[in-house]
Amino acid sequence: MLIRREVPGDRAAVHDVPRAAFGKDAGPPPVEAVLLEALRECDGWLPALSCVAVVEGEVVGHVVGTRGYVGERPGVGLGPLSVRPEHQRRGVGLALVHTVLGAADALGEPFVALLGSPEYYGRFGFGPAAGHGIEAPDPAWGRYFQVRPLTAHDPAVRGTFRYAEPFDRV
Numbered sequence: 001m002l003i004r005r006e007v008p009g010d011r012a013a014v015h016d017v018p019r020a021a022f023g024k025d026a027g028p029p030p031v032e033a034v035l036l037e038a039l040r041e042c043d044g045w046l047p048a049l050s051c052v053a054v055v056e057g058e059v060v061g062h063v064v065g066t067r068g069y070v071g072e073r074p075g076v077g078l079g080p081l082s083v084r085p086e087h088q089r090r091g092v093g094l095a096l097v098h099t100v101l102g103a104a105d106a107l108g109e110p111f112v113a114l115l116g117s118p119e120y121y122g123r124f125g126f127g128p129a130a131g132h133g134i135e136a137p138d139p140a141w142g143r144y145f146q147v148r149p150l151t152a153h154d155p156a157v158r159g160t161f162r163y164a165e166p167f168d169r170v
């Protein structure tokens, strides 16, 4: 498996990954696929944080981080993350998340926020966002809204996290 940045020729294959991962090969696309395409068209798309996993020349996994904010201060919102079903539970998701976190850290991003399972994301250093003074866009998300502080994190930045606009539509 190789992990690298997405390049223009990957676009169609990347588009198919959430559709397959979230179990809808036919019928209307799952919200994650719709979200991914809307994110790609929005101002918050961060090309350096769109990473693919490639096995034998095929894109089997994808993750993206997009621009979010706490007030005027930037951060990264993570997701969607998806791995094609036949490649799940082989470490692809693990490699993608480590890669996107390392890339965000190297770019000087201060933190990464996401809505997801604490059991899955805890291993990457994510913890309840409230513990870092960052509130979820929806308070009902509780402990499922998590933050991973990076090297440039400033603990003085406190407030409600705002995802890139397409997240508000799904």
Ligand SMILES: CC(C)(COP(=O)(O)OP(=O)(O)OC[C@H]1O[C@@H](n2cnc3c(N)ncnc32)[C@H](O)[C@@H]1OP(=O)(O)O)[C@@H](O)C(=O)NCCC(=O)NCCS
Pocket: 021, 022, 079, 080, 081, 082, 083, 084, 087, 088, 089, 090, 091, 092, 093, 094, 095, 116, 117, 119, 120
């Ligand atoms: C969730 C997902 C991204 C994980 O990627 P993956 O490549 O399958 O996961 P990895 O092999 O890197 O997993 C490492 C560990 O994570 C845990 N894990 C994997 N999938 C999990 C799941 N669905 N729920 C809880 N824990 C999970 C396991 O502990 C696993 O280790 P194990 O196989 O020894 O038990 C992938 O399974 C997927 O795309 N699922 C469908 C879409 C989805 O639910 N996405 C969630 C993020 S939006």
